[in-house]
Amino acid sequence: MAPGYIADLIVVDDFQNFNVELVIKRGRIVAERGRPLFRLESADFAVALNTVQVQPLNAHSFRLAGKPGKVRVIGLVPNQVVTRHLWEEAPLRDGELVSDTARDILKIAVVERHASSSPTRRGTS
Numbered sequence: 035m036a037p038g039y040i041a042d043l044i045v046v047d048d049f050q051n052f053n054v055e056l057v058i059k060r061g062r063i064v065a066e067r068g069r070p071l072f073r074l075e076s077a078d079f080a081v082a083l084n085t086v087q088v089q090p091l092n093a094h095s096f097r098l099a100g101k102p103g104k105v106r107v108i109g110l111v112p113n114q115v116v117t118r119h120l121w122e123e124a125p126l127r128d129g130e131l132v133s134d135t136a137r138d139i140l141k142i143a144v145v146e147r148h149a150s151s152s153p154t155r156r157g158t159s
Contacts, residue, residue: 040061041060041061043058049113049115055067086147088146091145099129100130101126105123105131107120107121122137
């Protein structure tokens with residue numbers, strides 16, 4: 035946020051409950067305490083139907099081959115929306131990267147939903 039810029043933001047009560055107290059869109063308050071300050075109009079959502087084009091996924095889809103060494107990890111900062119870029123030893127099992135719940139290291143995936151987008155870059159970063 036800076037003078038002269040248009041803001042889209044939300045104000046929450048705290049980072050534990052995350053109840054939205056205020057919504058600002060294009061610099062204007064549009065909702066307070068869970069209630070819109072505008073009139074809701076009906077909309078035709080037909081254009082959104084059948085827009086998710088994802089190939090079938092199963093457990094094998096999320097397997098990542100790995101080798102001993104460090105991998106990138108997203109580090110959470112308590113009570114903050116920022117994260118840290120960390121490198122941690124890769125938990126491996128039978129040559130695959132796996133989650134390590136004891137150290138709170140979990141796998142995360144982004145699945146491309148548009149068939150016409152660039153090819154999947156699984157395992158690259």
